[in-house]
Amino acid sequence: MxxxxxxxxxxxxxxxxxxxxxxxxxxxxxxxxxxxxxxxxxxxxxxxxxxxxxxxxxxxxxxxxxxxxxxxxxxxxxxxxxxxxxxxxxxxxxxxxxxxxxxxxxxxxxxxxxxxxxxxxxxxxxxxxxxxxxxxxxxxxxxxxxxxxxxxxxxxxxxxxxxxxxxxAAAESEKYRRLPDVPVALDGKAIMELLDLPPGPLIGAATRHLQELHLERGPLSRDEAVTRLRAWAVGQDMGHSGG
Incomplete structure (x- = not known):
């Protein structure tokens, strides 16, 4: 050196x-x-x-x-x-x-x-x-x-x-990073169909939101995950909450 x-x-x-x-x-x-x-x-x-x-x-x-x-x-x-x-x-x-x-x-x-x-x-x-x-x-x-x-x-x-x-930027990136080893009731494909979104950072953010709910409240049923994810999507101002 x-x-x-x-x-x-x-x-x-x-x-x-x-x-x-x-x-x-x-x-x-x-x-x-x-x-x-x-x-x-x-x-x-x-x-x-x-x-x-x-x-x-x-x-x-x-x-x-x-x-x-x-x-x-x-x-x-x-x-x-x-x-x-x-x-x-x-x-x-x-x-x-x-x-x-x-x-x-x-x-x-x-x-x-x-x-x-x-x-x-x-x-x-x-x-x-x-x-x-x-x-x-x-x-x-x-x-x-x-x-x-x-x-x-x-x-x-x-x-x-x-x-x-x-x-x-680091905080924003952290929002989209999936937590390791925390299960979710909906996978990426199901989230894209539910929210009518293409692959991208928002799918990661949605997945992390479900993981955080799992850590806070325990395992979610599929129906509860759908309800909570639609409410989350409205709060993200995506323009729609999925079909």
């Missing part, structure tokens, strides 16, 4: 404003309002860019390269046009995680961990989301996916909305 990182990390909105001339797809969102600019090469001209970017707030220049468990980290923090922490380099990672270069730099950027994250043995690298991608190409892709977001809050609110949509 390999992991490569060469990037500048800082407040998302700061980096977005400082890189506006480079295009809108160069900042990948992280957690805690932070963002990451993937870097292909460090050079004197890039150091000049860091001087400019860091005038608006601290930014960390980080590098990591691991292959098969062996590798290194390097990190430095810039603020007000100068290096204010580091650079720190390490190849030995047997010591405390908080002393590792990237974790140390993130602490300088006020990245924090909750008590539960600390108890679970996480570090700032993981808390911030630096494991979401594994290489330059991955971070570039993440930046492109967020290019529509003018601010971090725009991106974050969309993430919340997406989670809500996924939860609703």
């Amino acid at each position: 390999s992991y490569e990182l060469n990037a500048v990390i800082g407040r998302f909105d700061l980096l977005r404003s400082r890189t506006a001339a480079m295009g809108a797809e160069v900042v990948a969102p992280l957690r805690q309002g932070m963002g990451l600019v993937p870097v292909t090469m460090m050079s004197p001209s890039f150091e000049q860019a860091l001087r400019v970017w860091s005038q608006g707030g601290p930014v960390a220049c980080v590098e990591a390269d691991f292959h098969g468990g062996d590798g290194y980290q390097t990190a430095a923090v810039w603020h007000m046009g100068a290096v204010v922490w580091g650079p720190v380099h390490a190849k030995d990672f047997t010591g405390p995680r908080e002393s590792w270069p990237i974790n140390g730099a993130l602490a300088q950027l006020d990245v924090v961990m909750s008590a539960s994250e600390q108890a679970e043995g996480h570090d700032l690298f993981r808390v911030l989301g630096l494991g979401w991608e594994q290489d330059l190409e991955g971070w570039q892709s993440a930046a492109r996916r967020a290019r529509w977001a003018a601010t971090y809050d725009d991106w974050y609110q969309e993430q919340l909305a997406e989670r809500e949509r996924a939860a609703r």
Whole structure:
């Protein structure tokens, strides 16, 4: 397994404003309002860019390269046009995680961990989301996916909305999933004939409804199942309750 990182990390909105001339797809969102600019090469001209970017707030220049468990980290923090922490380099990672270069730099950027994250043995690298991608190409892709977001809050609110949509979709899918090993008084063919419906999700939903009734009330007779399923169909607003 390999992991490569060469990037500048800082407040998302700061980096977005400082890189506006480079295009809108160069900042990948992280957690805690932070963002990451993937870097292909460090050079004197890039150091000049860091001087400019860091005038608006601290930014960390980080590098990591691991292959098969062996590798290194390097990190430095810039603020007000100068290096204010580091650079720190390490190849030995047997010591405390908080002393590792990237974790140390993130602490300088006020990245924090909750008590539960600390108890679970996480570090700032993981808390911030630096494991979401594994290489330059991955971070570039993440930046492109967020290019529509003018601010971090725009991106974050969309993430919340997406989670809500996924939860609703999962709940909706659950309605159509047949419960295993719970018998029903009517099979799928009988339900389709009763409700005059083609094969599809509604047949699964009808089957699950009968299974839930079985769990709540015990076994249903065929006649009772027909009556209750017709009433259920009316409540689903199918346009008819079957023949």
